[in-house]
Amino acid sequence: MAVNNHEVAVECLEVTYRLNRRHLVEKINFQVLQGEVLVLLGRSGSGKTTTMKLINNLLAPTSGEVLVMGKATTEWNPIQLRRKIGYVIQEIGLFPHFTVEQNVGLVPKLEGWERSRIQSRVRQLLELVNLDPQHFAKRYPHQLSGGQRQRVGVARALAADPPLLLMDEPFGALDPITRLELQREFGQLQQQLDKTVIFVTHSIQEAFLLASKIGLMQDGRLVELGSPDDFLKSQHPEALAFIECFQLPGTG
Numbered sequence: 001m002a003v004n005n006h007e008v009a010v011e012c013l014e015v016t017y018r019l020n021r022r023h024l025v026e027k028i029n030f031q032v033l034q035g036e037v038l039v040l041l042g043r044s045g046s047g048k049t050t051t052m053k054l055i056n057n058l059l060a061p062t063s064g065e066v067l068v069m070g071k072a073t074t075e076w077n078p079i080q081l082r083r084k085i086g087y088v089i090q091e092i093g094l095f096p097h098f099t100v101e102q103n104v105g106l107v108p109k110l111e112g113w114e115r116s117r118i119q120s121r122v123r124q125l126l127e128l129v130n131l132d133p134q135h136f137a138k139r140y141p142h143q144l145s146g147g148q149r150q151r152v153g154v155a156r157a158l159a160a161d162p163p164l165l166l167m168d169e170p171f172g173a174l175d176p177i178t179r180l181e182l183q184r185e186f187g188q189l190q191q192q193l194d195k196t197v198i199f200v201t202h203s204i205q206e207a208f209l210l211a212s213k214i215g216l217m218q219d220g221r222l223v224e225l226g227s228p229d230d231f232l233k234s235q236h237p238e239a240l241a242f243i244e245c246f247q248l249p250g251t252g
């Protein structure tokens, strides 16, 4: 079947996740087309990470369903599904006792790639995220700065070339200059690699820099969904609260 650019990569249909009697997310609906960057924006505790875990099948919906490439996450073979997805988790999640090289090459190794192929892939990826392999390949995570660790996290998620990237505040906890640098690099990288990306942040600046679509979450619900332009026109109180934090270039 021919793949066209408007194919739906991820779709949430009335997705609810309940724990005990609490709704962590409730009746979430959205579609992400191939090659799009959906930014999930929301305050702390609004349900962003929970939504990511539902897409990755780390959690199964209490009701509703999440479709990845047209198939419900619960129907995917978990290993096959994870192969389609690169996940950059909120706390970076590098293995401390693995070198940079081993961290980035982990998924290809699990996939049974040959050593030389893994080595050249790791080198290529480190260059892609602007870490000189000569300097960084043999280091351990504790020998890196926070920003360098986050680059390694991104390289690792890209290693087996998955079509879908889930990125949960990958650039959090960085100084603003390094953060902007990484955001710009990532924006370019995304265009170059044409991945479908779901990106979580609580920074409206980051959302505007990267998003083709913004989904605003509040108390476990998706309260707005649209282009960045739509978002600026929103009258939803939570959208207005975020816009207030956003100094538009040229107006400040």
Ligand SMILES: Nc1ncnc2c1ncn2[C@@H]1O[C@H](COP(=O)(O)OP(=O)(O)OP(=O)(O)O)[C@@H](O)[C@H]1O
Pocket: 019, 024, 042, 043, 044, 045, 046, 047, 048, 049, 050, 051, 090, 202
């Ligand atoms: N395992 C759990 N047990 C109980 N409550 C949980 C659990 N995981 C998350 N929650 C709650 O669910 C809500 C949504 O959490 P979630 O991690 O999705 O928020 P978030 O939007 O990612 O927040 P942050 O920006 O702080 O990372 C929060 O109120 C959180 O306390």
Ligand SMILES: [Mg+2]
Pocket: 048, 049, 050, 090, 168
């Ligand atoms: Mg979170």
